Amino acid sequence: xxxxxxxxxxxxxxxxxxxxxxxxxxxxxxxxxxxxxxxxxxxxxxxxxxxxxxxxxxxxxxxxxxxxxxxxxxxxxxxxxxxxxxxxxxxxxxxxxxxxxxxxxxxxxxxxxxxxxxxxxxxxxxxxxxxxxxxxxxxxxxxxxxxxxxxxxxxxxxxxxxxxxxxxxxxxxxxxxxxxxxxxxxxxxxxxxxxxxxxxxxxxxxxxxxxxxxxxxxxxxxxxxxxxxxxxxxxxxxxxxxxxxxxxxxxxxxxxxxxxxx
Numbered sequence: 001x002x003x004x005x006x007x008x009x010x011x012x013x014x015x016x017x018x019x020x021x022x023x024x025x026x027x028x029x030x031x032x033x034x035x036x037x038x039x040x041x042x043x044x045x046x047x048x049x050x051x052x053x054x055x056x057x058x059x060x061x062x063x064x065x066x067x068x069x070x071x072x073x074x075x076x077x078x079x080x081x082x083x084x085x086x087x088x089x090x091x092x093x094x095x096x097x098x099x100x101x102x103x104x105x106x107x108x109x110x111x112x113x114x115x116x117x118x119x120x121x122x123x124x125x126x127x128x129x130x131x132x133x134x135x136x137x138x139x140x141x142x143x144x145x146x147x148x149x150x151x152x153x154x155x156x157x158x159x160x161x162x163x164x165x166x167x168x169x170x171x172x173x174x175x176x177x178x179x180x181x182x183x184x185x186x187x188x189x190x191x192x193x194x195x196x197x198x199x200x201x202x203x204x205x206x207x208x209x210x211x212x213x214x215x216x217x218x219x220x221x222x223x224x225x226x227x228x229x230x231x232x233x234x235x236x237x238x239x240x241x242x243x244x245x246x247x248x249x250x251x252x253x254x255x256x257x258x259x260x261x262x
Contacts, residue, residue: 080209098174109138113248120190
């Protein structure tokens with residue numbers, strides 16, 4: 001009987017323990033969780049009201065594109081002789097494509113730049129050393145140009161009287177450099193003439209793409225001041241070309257080969 005009595009008391013305590021937990025700590029934990037969620041929601045709503053660009057929800061709509069949409073826009077960027085890209089993205093720009101293009105270009109610059117240096121060293125009997133700085137260097141150049149050039153373009157066109165949207169500018173510029181991805185493969189060949197011709201061709205296609213897709217903003221809204229924007233775009237493209245050539249595809253093993261022969 002004593003054994004059955006103890007067993008009954010233990011079962012009773014087991015049943016009462018969850019109720020005691022609910023009456024003591026559990027509701028407090030729930031209240032704390034609700035308060036924390038409420039504070040996060042308030043902070044999020046404050047950011048959305050003060051500066052929407054600081055919230056992730058602000059950028060969500062610019063990533064709601066399919067792979068088919070991105071591939072179609074990439075094809076338009078490679079053959080920039082129409083204004084279809086501008087017509088499609090003027091009211092529906094995306095950031096998924098530009099981010100993908102920038103990341104791919106960073107990787108290609110790091111790989112092809114080192115391959116070009118390897119072939120250059122091998123042809124001259126010099127010792128090749130992998131340059132790991134190409135990865136952060138390429139990321140700084142590509143993402144830096146990808147953010148600051150569209151920003152300055154938007155500011156200049158807004159000041160001159162255009163109604164261009166910032167996200168539209170980032171989208172157009174991001175797709176404009178997609179032609180440089182296959183160009184970097186050609187630049188593996190350690191030949192100055194081939195590399196310069198390839199880079200000039202790539203920058204020309206990229207610049208033409210920008211001109212075609214900003215034609216409406218330049219011709220209709222700022223016809224008298226459009227040459228300022230054209231000069232800025234041309235200057236930025238030339239600077240980018242020089243950085244590509246004299247940083248990533250510079251021939252650096254001529255001196256090393258001469259010193260070795262001595």
